[in-house]
Amino acid sequence: GENVEQHPSTLSVQEGDSAVIKCTYSDSASNYFPWYKQELGKGPQLIIDIRSNVGEKKDQRIAVTLNKTAKHFSLHITETQPEDSAVYFCAATRSGGSYIPTFGRGTSLIVHP
Amino acid sequence: EAGVTQSPTHLIKTRGQQATLRCSPISGHTSVYWYQQALGLGLQFLLWYDEGEERNRGNFPPRFSGRQFPNYSSELNVNALELEDSALYLCASISPGQPQHFGDGTRLSIL
Numbered sequence: 001g002e003n004v005e006q007h008p009s010t011l012s013v014q015e016g017d018s019a020v021i022k023c024t025y026s027d028s029a030s031n032y033f034p035w036y037k038q039e040l041g042k043g044p045q046l047i048i049d050i051r052s053n054v055g056e057k058k059d060q061r062i063a064v065t066l067n068k069t070a071k072h073f074s075l076h077i078t079e080t081q082p083e084d085s086a087v088y089f090c091a092a093t094r095s096g097g098s099y100i101p102t103f104g105r106g107t108s109l110i111v112h113p
Numbered sequence: 114e115a116g117v118t119q120s121p122t123h124l125i126k127t128r129g130q131q132a133t134l135r136c137s138p139i140s141g142h143t144s145v146y147w148y149q150q151a152l153g154l155g156l157q158f159l160l161w162y163d164e165g166e167e168r169n170r171g172n173f174p175p176r177f178s179g180r181q182f183p184n185y186s187s188e189l190n191v192n193a194l195e196l197e198d199s200a201l202y203l204c205a206s207i208s209p210g211q212p213q214h215f216g217d218g219t220r221l222s223i224l
Binding site: 006 | 153158216
């Protein structure tokens with residue numbers, strides 16, 4: 001089955017700095033990679049996703065890159081703000097309803113004002 | 114559009130008791146997934162229901178079970194509760210080809 005490794009487990013940055021979270025996956029058939037943000041007391045919320053036919057996707061201050069050959073993908077947050085503080089999860093799966101996403105263990109991002 | 118709703122928000126039980134957690138998916142979503150989120154372990158897949166049928170289950174003992182009703186809402190039942198069952202239980206619903214949408218979870222505490 002799929003195995004997803006996520007690093008680092010904790011990331012502390014100053015407001016305005018960039019933050020990068022990296023994930024690797026094992027199943028070369030995985031073709032859909034969502035990222036979720038989980039704030040305290042809330043469920044995970046999808047913030048960005050990427051499919052395997054694309055190498056990079058951006059949405060304002062957030063971007064995700066995918067290297068299919070190396071089987072890793074990364075979340076980049078620029079100009080971090082205190083409200084970016086949360087736990088971020090990556091996931092990998094094959095698209096389609098029959099497949100269960102495998103999640104990384106999460107990265108706790110702390111943005112200091 | 115209302116999101117995925119879960120109830121109760123918090124549930125406190127003692128060892129050996131039984132717990133029932135409920136989930137209402139987004140309107141139009143027919144698939145419901147249950148996850149256990151224990152501290153430091155990420156999201157562990159529990160169960161997947163689609164069109165009223167159990168389609169897949171994760172590596173959890175049979176005392177974790179559930180069902181999906183004709184209106185696509187779902188229940189997760191945990192029997193013979195153990196201390197290590199203390200966790201946040203998350204429900205997600207999905208429309209085919211779209212990503213999962215999560216509820217805010219039920220915090221289950223076992224005393």
